[in-house]
Amino acid sequence: MKDDYELFTAETKAFIYGEQLRAAQRMLDFDYLCRRVEPSVAALITPERGGFEKLFWGTKEIRIPRITSLSEAASRFPAADVLVNFASQRSAYDVTVEALEIPTLRTIAVIAEGIPERQSRRIAALAKAKGTWIIGPATVGGVKAGGFKIGNAAGTMENIREAKLYRPGSVGFVSVSGGLSNEAYNIVARATDGLNEGIAIGGDAYPGSTLLDHLLRFEKNPAIKLLVSLGEVGGTKEYEIAEAVKEGKITKPLVMWASGTCAKVLPGQVQFGHAGAKANTAAETADAKNEALREAGVIVPTSFDDYHLKIKETYERLVKEGVIVPAADVTPPNIPLDYAQARAEGLVRKPTNFISTICDERGDVHNYCGVPIDKVIAEKCGIGGVIGLLWFKKDIPPYAREFIDMVLQIIADHGPAVSGAHNTIVAARAGKDLISSLVSGILTIGPRFGGAVNGAAEHFLYGLRNGLAPRQFVDELKKRNVRIQGIGHRLHSLENPDARVELMKAFAQKHFRRTPLLDYALAVERVTTQKKGNLILNVDGCIGVLLVDLLTELRFTDDEIDEMIRAGLFNAFFVLGRSIGLIGHYFDQVRLEQDLYRHPLDDILYDVPRAPEKVG
C-alpha cells in the first residue's frame, strides 16, 4: 500500500483513455529507462475497439490490452489506480465523472484543454468529496522520477535523460504551466541532485488540484527535501501557500516564483496563454504574490533570472546541513531509437523494396510524374494527358492528348456480341458483381480479341524496319501463310471507307509531324486493295500504326517502342477503352433485371461418342 502522499511509485499501473499510442509508448520507454519490473500501462481504454495493441518494451514487443469501457478495465485490473484521461474537450468531463465513481482509481490526470469552467469546478468538487486526486485539466501531467510518467510529460527520451529523470532526487516541483516543465526539470537537474516528483497542475482557472495541494503532499514525503514551485499571475492560490508556510504546514524550504510580473506594463486586454493567467484585482498580480510569499518566508528570487541560483543555493545549504545526501547517479539502459526517428536524424539507412517513378502521393498534393494533381486539372490535361504522365512519363502536347482520347472513344465499345461484352453480360446475368462481370469480359482480351491492334503494329513495323517494299512485304507474309493483321473489313472497302479510320488518318496527317508507319501501311493497303476492294487498313490496324507513330512523335526510340509493345501497350489501350463499354453492358443488364443466361440447346452441336476410347 502506498503512503497517502505518494500518488505514483515504480509499481504504479495506469489506464490511458483515448487513442494515444505514442503517449503509451513514451510511458513504456520511460518505465524501461527506469528499469521498472513491469510496464506502467495496464490497458488502453478505447471505446471504439477492443483487442490489444503491440508496443515496445525496450527492444521487444509486448501486448497491451485495449478495453472498451472504464468499468471493465477497472474490474480486470484492480491494481491500476491512475487514469490518464486523453478524452477530448467535449467528452473529458463525462469520462472523468465516470472515473470518479470507480473506487480503485485514485488519481485522474485530465489532459484536455478548453473544458468549460463549470465542468472543471464540478470535477474538483466531486473529486474532493470522493478523495480522488485530479491533475489538470489542460496539463501535460507529471513525472515521478525513476518510477512513473503521465502520458507525454517530460518530453523526449533525450530530455528525460538530460534531466536525469530515470532516478529520484530530492526535489519536489510543482508548476501551473506544463509547457515550462521541461525547462524546470532541466533547471532542477543542473542545480540539485535531481527531481523526485514534478507536477503541472494546468493553466485553467479551476484546476482539480492546486499548487498548495501538491506542496503539502511533498511536505509529507520524507524523500523530498526541497520544494520548488512556479506560479503565475491570476487567482489567489499563492496566498494560501504563504499562509501554509506561516502556519507551519510547510516547513521544508520552498523556492518559488510567480511569473507575470510584466502584466503591469502590458495593456489590459493582453491575455497570456493560460486561461487562468489574468489579474482581475491587485491581489492577483504576480508582484503582490511574490511579495506575500517572500514575507511568509518563502525563498523568492528577485526575478526569474536568479531562480536557478536560489534553488542551487538552497540545495547546497541542505547538503551542507546534512539534510540531503545527494542521490547517487545510475546508468540507465539504452532505449532503442524508433526507426522513423533514427532515419529522420540520419542515423540509419536501409535499402528500399519498392520504387516508383511515375507518381508521388506524399506531401500536400499528390502528383503525377511531378505534376501536382491540381495543375493536371487546371491545365485540362484530360485522360490523354494523364495517360501521357502515368504511362509514358511525358508531358504530351494537346494534339497527342486529343488523339489518345479519340482512340479510347473509338475502342470503348463494339456491341454486345463480341467476346468481351458477351462474357460480361453472361456474368452479370449470373448475378455477379460489377468487378467480377467486368473482369470476365476483360479476361477475353488477348491475341484474338483485341489482338489485331497489336498484331498490325508488329507486322507493319517488321516490314518498315526491314526495308521491305509493300509488295515484297505482302508476298513474304503470303509465302509464310500469315494473314496481315489490320487489313480487311467485312463491310467497308475503298469505295465505302470506314469513317473512324478516315477521321484518325486525317487527324494524324494534320497534327503529327511525320506518320511513317501509317504511310507504310497505306502503301501496303494500295497493294492489297488491288486484289480485293475490302482489303483496306481497318480500324484496329489504323490504331496500331498510329499509336506507334505517336510514340515516335513523342521521341521514343525504336528500342523503347519495342519495349512498350512487349509490355502490352496496345492491350493497355484496349483494356482501358473497352472497360467503359463493358461497365455499360453490366449496368444495362442489372437495370433490365436480366435472368440467368442459358445457351439454347439447339445452338449446340452434340457429338459425343457412345463410349470413350479405352486406354492403358
Added chain:
Amino acid sequence: MAQKGIREYDAKRMLARAIGEASGNRFTFDDRLVLVTPDTNLATLEKEHPWLLKEKLVVKPDQLFGKRGKNRLLLLDAGLKAAKAWIAERMGKEVTIEGASGKTAGVLTHFLVEPFAPHDAEYYLAFTSSRDVDAIHFSPKGGVDIESVWDTVVSIQIPVLADPAKIEVLSKLPNIPEKEVVAAFIQALYRIYVDHHFAYLEFNPIAFSQGKLIPLDTVAKLDDTASFQCSAQWGPIEFPRPFGRPMTKEETYVESLDAKTGASLKLTLLNPDGRVWLLVAGGGASVIYADTVVDLGFADELANYGEYSGDPSTELTYEYTKTLLDLMTRKPDPRGRPKHLLIGGGIANFTDVAKTFTGIIQALEESKDKLQKNHVKIYVRRGGPNYKEGLENMRRLGERIGVPLEVYGPETHMTRIVSLALEEARR
C-alpha cells in the same frame, strides 16, 4: 479563452430568449433591442424595427465599458430622431472613459438602443463564480457605485454541485415589496446563469416595475470554452476586444496568421521605440522573458510582448518574424544605440527546434541590411529536440549576414540572454 466579456445587447437578447422557459413561463423580458454598428443604415432603422417609432428610447455605447452615465454617454427617454442624431454625432469618435482602473481611450463603434422603461425601484443583482461556489449578490440599493453601499448587499452562496433548479433565495432577501416574485425571478435568472455557462452577470441597476424585474444596465461574461455545447442557447455571439486602443496593422496581421492555424502566434506592440524585442517560443516562456526584462528595470525599453508556439509552419514563423523585424527596423535608435533581439525559449517538449528556426532564419537573412543599419544584436537561447542543429544554423547565419549573434543552449539559464542583452543596453 475562458472568461470573455460580451455585449449588453447579446446578454439581454439571450436572457429575453431564455427567461420564459427558465421560469416555467412565468416571466418575460422585453426582447426589443437594436445594436447599431458602423455598418447600420440609421436612415432605415425603423423599417426593420417599427417599435422604434412608438417608444421612448434609451441609447448607450455597447463596448464592454461601464459608468456610461458618469462619462456622459447615456441618452434617456429620447425620441427616434434625437436618438439617431445622438448616435451619428458619436459614431467613430474617440473618447476617454474614466473607469475603476483609470482612463482608457478608444473609438465608439457600437450602440445599444432599447425602450425606455419607467420604473418604481432600482435594485442591484449580480451572479459570480468561484472555485467551490456560485454567489448571488442582491441589494435594494441599485444604480449607485455598489462598493459604496456594500453593507446593504446580501450574498447567497450556492455550492457548485447544487441543483440550480432547487435553490432557495426568498428567505435570504431583505424586506422589499413583492419579495417572493423577486425571489422567483432571481431563481430563474440563476438557472440561465448556470445553463448558459455565464462566468459573470451583473445588473446595476435592475428595475422592478409592475411585478417584473427589468434589466437596465447589464454586464456579462461567458465562458467561451462552453461554446461547443451552448451554440444554440447563445445564438450568433461575438466576443469583442475590450474597449481601448485599436490594434495596429501589424498586430491585426499577426492575429490573422494566428486564426489560420492550430498553432499560436501572438504580438502586442508596447513601445515601437523600445530597444529590446522579444521573439520567444512558448506561452509560459514568453511571459517569463517579458517579466525578466521588466524585473531587471527595462520596462521602458520593452518593445513588444509576443509568442509563437504549437509548432507553427515555416511559412508562418517566417511571416511572423518578418512582421516583427519590420517593426524593429523602421528607424535606428536616435542616439545610435544598438537594438537587442532575443530569440528565446525553454526546452521544447516535442517540437523540432531546427525546423522552427528555419522560417526565422529565412526572415533574418532577408532583413540583413536593415538589421545592420539598426545595429541589431541577436541573442538565441533554446533547447529541445534537434536543438544543436538549430543553434548551429543560427550561429552560421550570424556569420553569414554579419550581424552580432550569440547562441546558447539548455546549459545556460533560460533568461540569461535577457541579462546579457540588458547589461549591454545599460552601457
